[in-house]
Amino acid sequence: MKNVKLIFLGNPEFALPSLEKLIKENYQIVGVITSPDKPIGRKQILTPPPVKVLAEKNNLSVYQPKDKNELLEIIKKLNPDLAIVVAYGMIFPKEVLDIPKYGFINIHPSLLPKYRGAAPIQAAILNGDEKTGVSLFLIDEKIDHGAIIANSEFRIKNSEWNYEILSKKLAEFGADLLIEILPKYINGEITPLPQDDLQAAYTKKIKTEDAFIDLEKDNPIEMERKIRALNPEPGTWTINSPTGGGKRMKILEAELTANGKLKLKKIQYEGGNPVEI
Numbered sequence: 185m186k187n188v189k190l191i192f193l194g195n196p197e198f199a200l201p202s203l204e205k206l207i208k209e210n211y212q213i214v215g216v217i218t219s220p221d222k223p224i225g226r227k228q229i230l231t232p233p234p235v236k237v238l239a240e241k242n243n244l245s246v247y248q249p250k251d252k253n254e255l256l257e258i259i260k261k262l263n264p265d266l267a268i269v270v271a272y273g274m275i276f277p278k279e280v281l282d283i284p285k286y287g288f289i290n291i292h293p294s295l296l297p298k299y300r301g302a303a304p305i306q307a308a309i310l311n312g313d314e315k316t317g318v319s320l321f322l323i324d325e326k327i328d329h330g331a332i333i334a335n336s337e338f339r340i341k342n343s344e345w346n347y348e349i350l351s352k353k354l355a356e357f358g359a360d361l362l363i364e365i366l367p368k369y370i371n372g373e374i375t376p377l378p379q380d381d382l383q384a385a386y387t388k389k390i391k392t393e394d395a396f397i398d399l400e401k402d403n404p405i406e407m408e409r410k411i412r413a414l415n416p417e418p419g420t421w422t423i424n425s426p427t428g429g430g431k432r433m434k435i436l437e438a439e440l441t442a443n444g445k446l447k448l449k450k451i452q453y454e455g456g457n458p459v460e461i
Contacts, residue, residue, distance in 0.1 A: 316337075334365045
């Protein structure tokens with residue numbers, strides 16, 4: 185079973201536990217596909233995706249296609265039996281999906297069909313959910329629509345968890361589920377089940393304007409959740425004293441007080457450094 189030729193597609197830190205565990209389990213990874221290096225930060229330093237760094241550290245072949253045509257040629261060349269996708273961010277055409285005989289398996293951080301789309305972790309925090317989970321499913325031509333191979337519930341035990349904490353926990357949880365389920369799937373012990381589209385809920389990519397907070401008008405509970413869900417990206421923000429020509433201010437951390445009001449803990453004015461208050 186470990187002789188199955190596998191490719192891994194992913195970009196951010198969320199994908200690292202899955203790749204690490206596949207390497208540790210000695211799967212035959214014939215290629216790692218990730219996005220091109222991008223300029224990051226004020227100095228626009230060309231920076232590789234975290235998946236590329238891990239792959240090169242483990243002497244794996246890395247490919248960085250610029251578009252779907254390049255991707256198709258790479259996958260044709262590698263001719264894998266199976267593809268594992270974790271936070272890669274591309275909708276694959278049928279011509280690509282048909283290449284591996286075992287298909288493309290995606291690790292998605294929600295209990296599908298709930299929270300399809302770009303921001304499932306943020307949605308769980310924004311909605312105050314007490315549980316979320318991870319789903320392994322076969323990618324088709326629609327967004328997070330394919331048949332479910334396995335899913336597992338994850339309890340959100342701490343209502344103060346922010347996006348970074350919950351993301352790391354779900355990344356590990358998903359990687360463990362992948363390693364547990366993959367042999368059973370390859371051996372034909374699992375029959376993927378179609379999702380119930382009537383139960384589907386969608387999330388959208390979160391934009392900067394979605395992260396605005398009106399400290400005077402917004403509900404304190406919703407503000408606190410938004411601060412936990414939308415930092416570090418795109419980052420919650422407000423305008424401090426707008427009637428006085430105030431500056432744009434990032435809200436990095438906050439908490440609810442015993443009387444239900446929002447207390448700011450860490451802020452950052454535009455062009456300045458973070459300040460604890």
